[in-house]
Amino acid sequence: MxxxxxxxxxxxxxxxxxxxxxxxxxxxxxxxxxxxxxxxxxxxxxxxxxxxxxxxxxxxNALRTPDAVAAHLGELGIPTEAAEVITSAQAVARLIADQVAPGSKVLVIGGEGLRVALRERGLVPVESADEDGLAAVVQGYGGPDLPWGRFAEASYAINRGVPWFASNTDLTIPTGRGIGPGNGAAVEVVRIATGAEPQVAGKPxxxxxxxxxxxxxxxxxxxxxxxxxxxxxxxxxxxxxxxxxxxxxxxxxxxxxxxxxxxxxxxxxxxxxxxTGQPEVEVEAGAGGAGGFRCGGWTAVATDGVLDLRGEGDPVDGLRALCAAAWTHAGEGSCTLDAGKALARIEL
Structure with missing residues (x-):
């Protein structure tokens, strides 16, 4: 496959x-x-x-440095070295360094993680669009308290033709209080103000x-x-x-x-x-040639515009079976079958 x-x-x-x-x-x-x-x-x-x-x-997330991330993981009980942390700040800093001269000034719209990554690549982070010889603008997640004026600073430079880079364009970020706006939402603000498109480094x-x-x-x-x-x-x-x-x-x-x-x-x-291992999803022949997909105690079938789920057991097995039915039906596209009742049965 x-x-x-x-x-x-x-x-x-x-x-x-x-x-x-x-x-x-x-x-x-x-x-x-x-x-x-x-x-x-x-x-x-x-x-x-x-x-x-x-x-x-x-x-x-480009906000924190690898050292800070490693320290935080250590506090949670996960011993980690800074070298084991790879951030989109590091990826975008390398992307910029491949295109500008060593020692170039880069306007930073974001947090300390970006500044440290730029210095690691021999670049000079600055705070103003009015810096002489500005070579690039880089934008990364700056936390919920990033001032609105920073987006304006980026826009001033980009509108003058300075190349624009973004660590990532995730529209959302999970927080302890729920789902919040991510760096992608902030990138959209600057895109609206400039009509420009950034070079993006982060996943995917x-x-x-x-x-x-x-x-x-x-x-x-x-x-x-x-x-x-x-x-x-x-x-x-x-x-x-x-x-x-x-x-x-x-x-x-x-x-x-x-x-x-x-x-x-x-x-x-x-x-x-x-x-753990991962359970196999097995193809199950059905009456009239209508096949189903079985995982654990669940069987999923795509029929009459609906994904149907029968059986019982581990809810994740039910989801695996549903994935097989949905993805097989969709092929190279996106499944449009109604899965509401099937998902309600497994309550993930």
Whole structure:
């Protein structure tokens, strides 16, 4: 089965942490939310590491430095070195450094993570659009208190023709209080004011994958994320396998509608999925040639414009079966079948 034609979540008889040498873990919505560890994350990562799996934390959030992220993970009970953290700030800084002269001035719209990453690449972060010799503007998530005037500062420079870069364009970000606006929402503000388009480094685009490979040296990586449009698409673009966990942005309805580039290799409830095998989804022949898809105690069938789910058992098995029915029906497109009653049965 090629990635372009994936029609079902994959199974694995072996635990995923034994199949893959490195977990490339997203942070927000996977390891923590709003600064607090997500349930089962700490103990699951400790067990995977103790059994030989390398852990790397790959985040589109450009606000904090790798040192700060590593310190925060340590406070949560996840011992981490700064070198194990890869951020979109690092990816965008490399992207800029490839296009401007060493020592160039770069206007920063965002947090300290961007400034540290720029200095690492020999660039000079500045705060004003009026700096002489300004070579680039870079925009990254600056937290909920980033002043509105910073967007105006970016607009002044971009409207004068200064090249514009963005760490990422995630429209939303999970927080301890719910889903909030992400850097992509701030990028839209500047895009409206300038009519320009930034060069983007973060997931799911190649600069972030390149940064991750350069810094981790992973040979058999598994991308672990909570978003279809960044984590899973990034894995698809990098031609590596992925595990979607249901602790952040993506929900069952989004997963069933996923087009091929957004379909993960595996689906599980949380990071405990690293430590287990993955059940197979089996094709089940039906009356009149109408086939169903069985996983655990559940069988999913696509019929008369509706996804139907029968049986009982682990709700995630039900979701896996539904994915197989939805993705097979959709082919290379996005499933349009009504799945409301089926999803209500498993209450994920």
């Amino acid at each position: 090629t990635r372009q034609s994936r029609t079902s979540p994959a199974g694995s008889q072996r635990s995923l942490h034994q199949v893959y040498d490195t977990a490339l873990l997203d942070l927000d919505g996977v390891v923590y939310a709003g600064g607090e560890a997500i349930a089962y994350a700490v103990e699951s990562l400790a067990a995977a590491r103790a059994d030989g799996m390398h852990l790397a934390y790959v985040t589109n 685009l190649p600069p972030m994958h390149r940064e991750t490979v350069l810094r981790t040296g992973a040979e058999r990586p598994l991308v672990v994320g909570d978003r279809l449009d960044t984590d899973i698409e990034g894995a698809f673009n990098g031609d590596v396998d992925s595990l979607l966990v249901l602790t952040g942005i993506a929900d069952g309805a989004q997963l069933l509608r996923a087009e091929p580039r957004h379909r993960p290799t595996y689906v599980d409830r949380d990071l405990r999925g690293l430590l």
